[in-house]
Amino acid sequence: MNASWKNLRADFPILDQRINGQPLVYLDNAATTQKPRCVIDALVRYYERDNANVHRGIHTLSIRATAAYEAARERSAKFLNAGSPAEIVFTAGTTDSINLVAHAWGDENLKKGDVILLTEMEHHSNMVPWQLLARRTGAKLRYLPIVPGDTGLLDLDQLSSVLTPEVKIFAFTHVSNTLGVINPAADLCAAAKKVGALTVIDAAQSAGHLPLDTRAIGCDFLAVSGHKMCGPTGVGVLYGRAPLLDNMPPYRGGGSMISSVEYFESKWAPAPAKFEAGTPNIADVIGLATAMDYLDGLGREAIARHDEKLAAHAYARMATEVPGIRMLGPAQHRSGVISFALPGAHAHDVVTLADRDGIALRGGHHCNQPLMRKLGLPSTARASFYLYNTEAEIERLIASLQKIQKFFAE
Amino acid sequence: MNASWKNLRADFPILDQRINGQPLVYLDNAATTQKPRCVIDALVRYYERDNANVHRGIHTLSIRATAAYEAARERSAKFLNAGSPAEIVFTAGTTDSINLVAHAWGDENLKKGDVILLTEMEHHSNMVPWQLLARRTGAKLRYLPIVPGDTGLLDLDQLSSVLTPEVKIFAFTHVSNTLGVINPAADLCAAAKKVGALTVIDAAQSAGHLPLDTRAIGCDFLAVSGHKMCGPTGVGVLYGRAPLLDNMPPYRGGGSMISSVEYFESKWAPAPAKFEAGTPNIADVIGLATAMDYLDGLGREAIARHDEKLAAHAYARMATEVPGIRMLGPAQHRSGVISFALPGAHAHDVVTLADRDGIALRGGHHCNQPLMRKLGLPSTARASFYLYNTEAEIERLIASLQKIQKFFAE
Amino acid sequence: MHDLTDLYQTVILDHNRRPRNYRVLPTANRVGSGNNPLCGDEVTIYVELDGDRIKDVTFQGSGCAISQASASLMTLNLKGRTIPEAEAIAGDVLKLITSGDVKDDEFSDLSALAGVHQFPARIKCATLSWHAALNAVHGEPAPATTEKTSD
């Protein structure tokens, strides 16, 4: 892997195209990121040379596929600084990872009177699985609020009043996909530990964007999507501390997750196999490991600095050069995600008009309906930056937003 | 798509390699099939040109990705002759599809005293999810036996005594992954309908191998793995009749499966979106649709004839030219899967030795532990044929098996 | 082709800026609502039905220019119509939005919606209020949604 910041855009074949006659400016990275050539090549290489089912095979291709699949598990453990590869479960993505915890841990351990604590800025994927779990078990949901206003920061002054001993599990996002807020994950985990609550971190927007050390953070579970960190679609990771995974019942039943099967009962394999029923997404797991290599080649510290610098720059420029714009999230110390609202121009119209200028934005509720209601906005437009974005692209965004504003003001 | 039987092997890049000095003979198709170049190219094209998150996007890439993703749903509906694309749910594979039905349909509809009917030849993936469901609901499992002996055919004489009105759901495999038996799916569904039982067909070994018409078969649910039919790993299909899907609660919660979310409760989107929480496996869904085009280009009737002819030929040759071999499954009217046991040579040794000759076989219990116990075998070796296999490869298999037998007899 | 002014015609921009009949209708005896769960658009339609005739129709809601303008145009075009007439007009407009084919010039202002079909991601914005209006007129209690709802 010889990723380098110089000529980095050339690593991403998709960026080299025109949209509506203009060079593509891809600013929808919070939805999904683009893939470097090395990740695409890893998929091709796998299918052209090594493709076979894993684990149960003794022939050469199967040995190769199994070795690559398990090497990806070790790579992921290193990427997240897990205690061992056995703490890495491959899933279909963040949503799947969170549902796994809610089912396998939650159904067994929650009961009426228990509380599931979330925050007001959670993505639907870190809210609906807990609503469903609450319905199944009789546990209650509770929310840590955000402070009034548009910074969207968590109201940490209220933490001690909501994080009470009835809280059995505290699930929160590391980075907000709408506000760009970076939450103090280690502090929240330490506070949860004090009341005996487990922690689940939604790292969809932080894995691949910031350094991410599960042991330093001290979380119990952490969920990741490959497609949001230069990896393929359809693959993700659940990190879980070994003693927890070891004691959880399985989620899905099927091949490979068993130790022995009889017609009327079965015994489970140990974690992580216990949670990986059926043929796994072998090629994409291997592609994800390649993405991890790529990101670490650039350095996650450097990526975080790059994103934050672009976002702070864009935030400042937009706030001053687009009159009347409403900016969400903090002005600094943030991730690369910026949501905003233009007076008189609905987010969908903003996105359609920006697309005419070759700029890919997202508009809507960003799977944050309750948060949007709280902010009093039906929707926002969102620009989200990643490693291949540039200051020149921010200039094109500003120019486009100014044009759009004029279009609707006329 | 201009797939053609002539030069078909050239469509599969992986086949053009040597294993231990010998040209690869890939006979592990029941575990996973190889991928034609067009499927690999579809993935590359997607990541190089169109990659974006689907559904919620308004910009050009997202429109392209959404259109391709939904076109794949229409393609899948056509492939399975579903009533409408809304009857197609994309999943991670057969195992995931079956777990979805067991959870979303089963938890809601089964109670103590109800019976789940399976057959003795089910794969762990069509057995363990039902064992888990039985545990959750108090329903009981029951099995339709196979006839004594090695053909492995279902004992249809016993059907009426096990398929009683307490049976609420009858889940069975269309084609056995160990025996090569093709079950009379339409007859079984008709019989189930008479007692009011729903049917779930495990089509892992039939989709992409035989013509498959859900409406002609008359099943309620049908589960498919992409990777076993020339498609990518990590993607599958659940077909479900619309009125059933419409009335089922969701399985996983998260983005895209909702109609509205509030902090304490949510409403679900209609099927199929209700069952596709989170970012789907977009690239692989598109790759799967390409695989369907490829298979239909060759013709599934023709593929079934090809597989059956090879299997019958191999069965006959093995039975006569490898003295003492124990052949499982029927001699004819079968799929391309052949399991066998060599006296004095354990299946693992057979597979390791065949691999030295460049031949990829599988050895073990094939995720059929209870069936193997019933047959009195700890394991078998398995050769499974698919569209790219040839009679010349069968000659190499026979020669290798004869050599192996000698090796252990010496 | 695909020119932005195809989508944002003057008529649309005008109706977006000054939506007609944007208010609650106190005399309404039918209400229909609609939402697009994927992007959050919401609309409520108020109808005063006098026998077979739509005596008055108004709307409220939030959404993009296309959805606001389409709802505004809808109120102007359905007011005073009988139910069968309204159904026929709605049918023609829905066809127009998805195909872009303007049948003849019987649609005056409504033909401004013809450009929408070139923007597949925006079609649902334009059709939502029409579905919600039909629901109101038919006394359908479930909200119209671009995706149908269940819970």
Next chain:
Amino acid sequence: MHDLTDLYQTVILDHNRRPRNYRVLPTANRVGSGNNPLCGDEVTIYVELDGDRIKDVTFQGSGCAISQASASLMTLNLKGRTIPEAEAIAGDVLKLITSGDVKDDEFSDLSALAGVHQFPARIKCATLSWHAALNAVHGEPAPATTEKTSD
């Protein structure tokens, strides 16, 4: 390199064909079992422990040539040893199987297992009976498994 005779050495083929001590041990006071869930190998080890010493050891089970031969060799090499001696031998053999390094010629017949390391898919076949034997000697009730078990 990777030659088949590395894996299937004459010693191995011989022990597979005529496994030594393949029987239930009526005088056993310790039993250990092991299985490989991925491929279905199963082994049971019977040990007669006399104080600190393995007075006798036998096995039964099903599995490939490697696993049968390895179990057979295990019984020959552990019989008569003290527990610490058995632990040391087992430790060396497990290292030998995974690394292929023959320390010196203190291993006579056991060095036949050195070729296994070149066949990663077969390493578990060779190690299973040794783990099960250690379990028996240590009075560990859970079966040894190549994957550890839970339920």
